[in-house]
Amino acid sequence: MSAGDPPGSSLRWTPLSYVLLGSAVLLLLVGVTLRAAAPIFVALPLFVAPIAAALSGPRRALPAQLVWEARGAESEVTIRGIVRGDAVSDLTDVELTFSRPPDLTEAAPPSVERGRGAVGFVLHWRAPYPTIAVAEPPEIVWRDPVGLVERSVKGRGVPLPIERFPPELLRLGAARLDRVLALPGETRSRRVGSAGEFYGIREASPTDPPRRINWRATARRGRLLVNEFELDRTGDVLLLLDVRSTRLGRGTDEILLGAARAAAIGIAAAFAREKARVGYASFGEFVDPVPLASGRGHRLRVQEAIRATRCSSVAGPSERCAATLPRFFPPGVTTILISSLTGDASADLVVYLRRRGYPTVVLSPSPAPLLVGDRPLAAADERLAQRLERLVRRQHLARVWVHAPVVDWEDFWSLGGFVRLMREPGRRRSV
């Protein structure tokens, strides 16, 4: 390996090389044992080929730069990328090995287009459920045309975050939140809306309500003009993820947590855009908090914390969560609890949160869509089982609804109901 090359970029012999060399040794032994020349002549090319391949390839790691991006909407994930070399490098024999995040499935085989100076690729993946996966950069390896030697390419690129959550969450930032600071400061929202400090006058559009029309200005100009207002900075919000394992099993818990994390990222981003103070906590055995704050750095901190959240095999008592939260988050902060509400422990958590003074809204990813087809039942029985399951869940959610509004999240690609609930403070109920 040369001094400037990254580790692992030195020449490597492939398994094929070892097979050929092993065969050559065997042929050599056969030739000597039987005193026959033919095996030795068959062995000779097999011996020489790996060395010739190593000497005819690039003598140092090829420099290359990976540029890639993820596109698509909802479940569709299309990743386009290109690996570019320098002016003199030939990338025709560069091989890309992609590693797909476990949350995603392959919708179509990857298409790779090769050229001398660049290799382009398109990956067609699918996200069955909302996800915040991270795609690791592909392994880029130069391999000789026969496939006997290989060498990693210098410069791999950066991991690609793939975030897929219901698009309605982009509108969630307009929801009004309560403040828990006595002096929230002078930080204003960048949003212009229908209430707050006067901002300016603009031409009326057909959707503007009559009460926003500035009649004096309209009379002066002779055309309809409306007032615009600079919205006050919105309040504070706490995202609480219940990551305790449930009776549904590890696999289902992981899928539900994946969807919950994606929703949490979308909710946090929507409120952070409006300069709201966002806090985050996950509760497994203990509470893992990120205190309330705002700003770009904090937004990244919350994102990192959400990404790092995993299912907890040890379930802490619900009271512990409610008792710990006041150490990090002032009571009164609007709390969005994301929990599958499977079992009584999750339902108890809502009760304890209310008692400690946290106005709570529950977003509950439903396990019902994941259980379809899991049972060895006939079609009619399966329909009946689903119906019964739905009734049981509805009854369970109704018990929780007594303490806090609950949104049953069954269609994982839609959160319209949740956004509507959040945008109407009257329906959210306070403590």
Added chain:
Amino acid sequence: MSAPPAPGASRRWSLVVLGVLAGATVLFASASDLPEHLGYLVAALGLGASVALRADAPRTSAAGAVVPILAALTVIAATAPSSAGTDLFGGVAAIALLAWLAEDRRRAPGGLVRAAPSLLVVFVALGIAWTSALFLPTGSARIGFGAALLVLVTILVAYLLGRTDLIDAEPPATA
């Protein structure tokens, strides 16, 4: 990026190389001391199994696909009489095998052309060995000579397997 070559052309080259490999293996088998049909059967079985394995196997297990044809060549070589023609057929069959490996449809088309420099080195090495053997007295002497050469190459290969850094070039010194 340049447009990739037409798939038809790539497919045609694969078939040509496969034909050369099949021809060389069959010629080698016909020159061996195996019963006539058995020799052809061994060649056909080895080649057919390799082609089938290579068509189905994922890229990572491509090394396994080459084993049947190598086994067939070993069996044929072990039973082949020592003559200049047989030796040449054996060597050409081995080079045809390398050329067949270079024409992998799962990789960039034109692999044979890009592999030509290294295959040329192999071909020259075989040519030198074969012409040298022609001038040696028949019998054990030429086998001993060839074996000694190969033992030297084996030692060299074994050394290079552990010292790949010897092949790497140092980066140019900067001011």
